[in-house]
Amino acid sequence: MPDLSHVGRRYRAPGQVVSAERVAEYASAVSGADEVYSPGSVPPAFAAVYCLLPSLSAVLADAELGIELAGLIHAEQSFEWPAPVRPGDVVEASAEVASVESKRGMTFVTLDLTATDQSGATVCRGRSLLLLRGAGQ
């Protein structure tokens, strides 16, 4: 279970290619039975794919930190997009443990996310609040 000693840990995810095919598959999934809105452009929430999930995978892979997928609740999410993401971009995402707090038998972990494109420009910043069942030390 994460504790205060883990605050400041950083995780770097492998680069993600924002391919037109992946964007189209994602946009179609979000649209469901409706027509895709603005096909060809990258929906803002595609940040889940190029930023949140890759960096979260890197965080979950740290056995010392000890966050397990079972019992993990995604409680809050925010994103900012300082520059647009376009099909063909290669995006590298990273996460930093911003805070860890235990209360009411739960552990609250805040992750700060950053994604940069192939030119080094920051294309997305995010903050995730995760709730874990069980309290730390």
Next chain:
Amino acid sequence: MTDPAARLEVQPGDTMVPLSRTVSQAQIDAYADASGDHNPIHVDPEFARSVGLPGTIAHGMLDMAILAEAVARWAGAHDRVIELACRFSKPLLPGDTVTCTGRVASVDHAAGTATLQLEATSSRGERVLTNGRAVVRLAG
């Protein structure tokens, strides 16, 4: 839908055009494949029940993606959405219709942006996404 080239003329108190979407298990499965998030609480009803859920639930990020689309449609383009935040308050279940609503809270003419307050409710009357907030560019 707003013309993508047009400048958005909005005032505090204006309401966003709502977006409603019925989310099926097939759509949740497609989202799991498209996003790479195969957490079994979204795709395996037996597993979901074993952890105390009524059954599978939609990914919070799918709910947020529909909220983001509502804002983008209203603003005129995906890349006019420059900030988005929400709390995942209640799960959306397969078969539910989610309705995203919003209201302009403030307009910053110098920055050329508007801030919206947002919410998403389910057809079962549950507040799925709360504390929603977006910042959109009014032009360009």
